[in-house]
Amino acid sequence: MSERHIVILGNGITGITAARTLRKRSNHRITVVSGETEHHFSRTALMYIFMGDMRYEDTKPYPDDFWAKNRIDLKRGWVHSIDSQQKQLLFKNGESLKYDTLILATGSKPNRFGWPGEDLEGVQGLYSYQDLEMMERNAKGAKRAVLVGGGLIGVEVAEMLLTRNIQVTFLVREKTFWGSVLPIGESAMINREIQAHGVDLRLETGLKEILSDGEGRVRAIQTLSGEEIACEMVFLTAGVSPQIEMVKASGIECDRGILVDRFLKTSVPDIWAGGDCAQHREAPEGRRPVEQVWYTGKIQGERLAANICGDLAEYDPGIWFNSAKFFDIEYQTYGWVMPKLKEGEKSFYWEHPEGNKSVRINFEEKLGAVLGVNVFGIRHRHQVWEQWILEKKTIHEVLTHLGAANFDPEFYSQYEIEIISAFNLLYPDQPVELKTKKGLFSKFFAKILK
Amino acid sequence: MSDITANLAYESHSIAHHGPRLRISEKIALTAMGIGSMLLALSLIAVNGSTSETLKNLWFNISWALAIGGGGYFALSKHLKDRPGVRNQGKTTDSLTARGAWGWMLGIVFTGFYIIIYWFPQYLEGLTRLHDGLSQFLQGKPADEWFVYGTVYTILTTLMGAKAIAKYRHNRYHIVRTSVIIFAQLIFAYLFPAICVKFNQPEVYLTYFWPLAYDKLFPSTVMHLFHSGGLGYFIAGWFICGTFLATPVLTYYFGKRWYCSWVCGCGGLANTMGDSWRQLSDKSLKSWKIERWSIYSVLALIFSLTVLLWCEPYLPASMKEIVYQIRRFYLFGIGAVFSGVIGVGFYPLMGTRMWCRFGCPMAAFLGLLQRFNSRFRITTNGAQCISCGNCSKYCEMGIDVRHYAQRGQNIIRASCVGCGICATVCPRGVLSLENGPTNNRYNHEEGLSLLGKMKSR
């Protein structure tokens, strides 16, 4: 294959994984373009910079000389439009850059729902490095902040602000925190965790408008029920959506995101897209058309780069998984655990009496095959659960070998026995007995990994 | 929730690190610690050989009681008022922990202390005399500067160990490990040797083995022990087995951590007193290169020196002189300057474990075993890593843990002391220290996301 110039717009995890994969597999000229920062950094670590756990430098997964060593050119600048006829990018400052193949990995931006006052000073979201800088400025002298919209970024913002002695009022429209994703047991646990850290959590409370101090700065917000809450900062944390205005305006077909086929091609030849900004015309089985998580960006970046190199295959993300941390409670999930059970599904839930650890396993009622797991405050092994779900192991088999999934540190209390007794109380017909205890490469684990 | 209850709830949380946050009791504790330390310092000029027993003991008791009580209360309170959990907020912004003015000052004080104790111990006379009472009680003779050093070292390990336990109290690995470290220091590296002296036995430190305690297998030591009868045989056997039997066997089963993070006093001080500075270790590839050169050079040096010493009777006179010079250099350059002055003195500037990483021949030896013949590894949990960097940042050995974790690879590095902090600070539950069968220990195949690999299995 002749050498081409491949330009990647976006230096997030998607763009960078694509660049690295291209470099491993080819000799193409590679340029990564981004307006945000010169080097790739880990967006997921933004909170740690603000809290002083890490410096910006520490969040860069590769040393600065990595790029030159791997012949990956970096270009800093904001792209204003894509000229797909001439095959070039046009920058805001008037520059242009020719490409043979273009990869769009432009990521997301915080949602705004057209609330009155959302453009006031002191109102912001948290997504980019620039947002973090703005947060740093807005936090100076602030006493109280209102967060609008409960989700993962909202919890992180709450934790960040508390470390600066800023009081946090957290408005959540649903009955319970992240109720669209978490079943009630887990969600209630997180409600308690948020409150235990001193956050003023207002469930079933919506935002009506953001009030100005008359000089263009936020002074207070008003809830839907008419209550006014004085504050110096307002965070819009009601989710993110693909950052595609410029792409849309350049004539590339978009819906909520940039539309891509199973191979991650867009509607325009030689232009590919992946990561947060992409919307799959046909989502892989059981998946959402737009998925805004770190690892899907990684897999898509890897896949589309391989496709560009001629190793054509459909994007296949495998079994869903994710993780997060709500203040001090870690969360991992493998497979699908929906807040509401579907027809023919059953759910088994165990919670530690102290209310800060839980395990939920959803399974098919008829065959007993496990569908997914939620673990809070306990760590579980990714590989083991993936295998269990793929092989449609039954809940009985899974519980019998539950120890094989335990990934907690040494000396931690193990709850497999309690979990199984709770299960046996509910389903006394076929009592389960724990056969595999925690431990690396316990018999069972060794078997399934061969 | 009304405003008032919101306020109350807010008061009870305490992950804040900015702004005023000292409680009154903490201010009192700091005052006590300050007075205690000043009294200790004052003894340097105010106490001498002719000071009366009574005054010395009173002085000793009051100053140490204030310093330990105040310091201990403050250190514990700092963490216990937080809810249990990972709390590294402010580590990269606080002057003390981010090489600010306080950090530099403390680095200079630590370094200065080592310089004085090695080369100008006469200036510590007052402080040494202050410890006569304790020394008489424990080892049945007046104190010398090394007794004072051991006392301060043990007190710091114990107090700051309690602080570390408070800080990591949500994690049982650290509670157990830190308790063992404190115990090892207090019993085996302080009380036991002192009591040996009291009963006219050789002063033995049972937890230090060759090649860290380089002279343990020098012919002079071994011969001396063999000549001092029954107990001598036992001790000589203990040290020989420690190096050649216990080290390979335990490292095979548990990794080098059994020593570096559970027993050794140098590691003990690093993981207790030094914990606040662990993030300062350099993570660059260049420092890894320097590390490999320097640590294996020290190992080679002490190995050759030991062999040469055993061959000494058969060496020509000119060689004997060279061996003598090597020995002098080692004692001064490595034994004193490197392990003490730089190793501990530079904690607040270059991170803890400078010595363990760049100099310690025992760590080098254990590291080779861990790398090539051990069941220990840090397992990476599938593809859960979000590349945040906490693990690399808080690795005291300067290992770029994230490099492996984001590729789904297990971490098997000669230098890893198994402190377990990377696994603790990881916000996504990605890392776990494990011992297991050696096949499949490395999973460093090609492939970016582990997922691709997993599915192709």
Ligand SMILES: Cc1cc2nc3c(=O)[nH]c(=O)nc-3n(C[C@H](O)[C@H](O)[C@H](O)COP(=O)(O)OP(=O)(O)OC[C@H]3O[C@@H](n4cnc5c(N)ncnc54)[C@H](O)[C@@H]3O)c2cc1C
């Ligand atoms: C605070 C926070 C915490 C998160 N935590 C997690 C987590 O724990 N787990 C998880 O799975 N996910 C998490 N996410 C989501 C995750 O970070 C994203 O899914 C991921 O970063 C998306 O990567 P990407 O490469 O697709 O896009 P991005 O990382 O957004 O990269 C896109 C880049 O393109 C640049 N760009 C866009 N348009 C232009 C233009 N016109 N000109 C120039 N440059 C442009 C942007 O500036 C940006 O730098 C978190 C996100 C945030 C904000």
Ligand code: SF4
């Ligand atoms: S890799 Fe982890 S366990 Fe090993 S030394 Fe570093 S922080 Fe400690």
Ligand code: SF4
């Ligand atoms: S292993 Fe954990 S701490 Fe390290 S980079 Fe990955 S997510 Fe962050």
